[in-house]
Amino acid sequence: MNILQSSDSRMKAIKENTILSFNSAAKFPIDFIEFDVQVTKDDCPVIFHDDFIFSEENGTVFEKRVTELSLEEFLCFGPQREAGKQGKSLLRKTKDGKILNWNVETDDSFCTLAETFQKVDPSLGFNIELKFDDHIVYQQDHLIHVLQVILQVVSEYAKDRPIIFSSFHPDAAQLVRKLQNTYPVFFLTNGGTQVYYDVRRNSLEEAIKVCMEGGLQGIVSEVKGVFGNPGAMPRIKESKLSLLTYGKLNNVPEAVCMQHLMGIDGVIVDFVQEISHAVDDMIIKPLNEGLREGDEETETKSKLQFSQQELSFLLKLIPELIQH
Structure with a gap:
């Protein structure tokens, strides 16, 4: 993720949602990369997080909805692949409404979903987030069309690559499960940290219902x-x-290790190098040492081991801590 207003340079190191960012992450011991897919008006699935692209021409800032652009128009923004070709300026709107130049240390051009399949290490799994605007009410026919366009690309290029689909849109998540049964589908939720008009998005309990009703395989929650x-x-x-x-x-190693203790199956992170190394040091190495020693008590020696009573206490304490 790029957070341009952050004082942490790692948030501005590599352009997010690009082939370069995916292959940089692939250098570390991870199972999947997560990215956001939208479909252009001429039915091409592209990789981009925000609903709108911001740019500047003759001193005037303008916005274009990604799904209302053709593929050719979409690819005109930012760095260009052709030598000597200048792309349109690329800005980004922050959550507090500021418009900033989208400057990163190592830039890369926009890409399509098909290119991502072709240019990223084939052993690396894809968590494909199906992106829809929170402020638009989509008709089922439209959702089905968009999902079928994406599934067509997946069918053509996936081969043996592990894939997960995920979406904050409950109907889209359930529909993609109905349209295919090859890949698992996860429902994305803020877990109650934000409130939405659609009550299905407002708690983990509601997320469980969405999954059970739609035959989904899992939940991806804000931690x-x-x-x-x-x-x-x-x-x-x-x-x-x-x-x-x-x-x-x-992005905090201790929070990741706490989740390991809780039995959470995986974490999505920005600081791939730091967190993968921390997980190796705090979880994998102690476990492997225990296996090598053949010592049944070795697990208790790991600094990650807590009694059930201690774990219960820590879990009660965490909600108080994260409010500050």
Whole structure:
């Protein structure tokens, strides 16, 4: 993720949602990369997070909705692949409404979903987020069309690559499950950390219902939603659902290790190098040492081991901590 207003240079190191960022992440021991897919008006799935692209011409800032651009128009923004060709300026709007130049240390051009399949290490799994605007009410026919366009590309290029589909849009998540049964589908949720008109998006309990009703395989929650409601964990496990998390706290090694103790199946992070190394040091190496020693008590020696009573206390404490 690029957070241009951040004082942390790592948030501005490599352009997000690009082939370069994916292959840079692939150098580390990860299972999947996560990216956002939208479909242009001429039916090409492209990789881009925001609903709008911002640019500047003759001193005037303008915005264009990604899904209202043709592929050719979309690719005109930012760095160009052709030598000597100048792309249109690229700006970004922050959550507090500021418009900033989208400057990163190592830039890269926009890309399509097909190119991503072709140019990223084939052993690396894809968590394909199906991106829709929170402020638009989509008709089912439109959702089905968009999903079929994406599925066509996946069918053509996926081969043996592991794939997960995920979406914050409950109907889109359930529809993509109906349209195919090859790949697991996860429902994305803020876990109650934000409130939406659609109540299905407002809690982990509602997320469980969406998954059970639609035959989905798992939930991807904002990590604060899980830490703030640890009681949902047993219900998720009882429902035989997988649980992944995302959010800024996942860039903190101790928060990732706490989730490992809680039985969470995976984390989505920005600082891939730092977190993968921390997980190796705090989880994998102690486990491997225990296996080598053949010592049944070795697990208790790991600094990650807590009694059930201690873990319960920490989980009760976390919701208080994350509010500050």
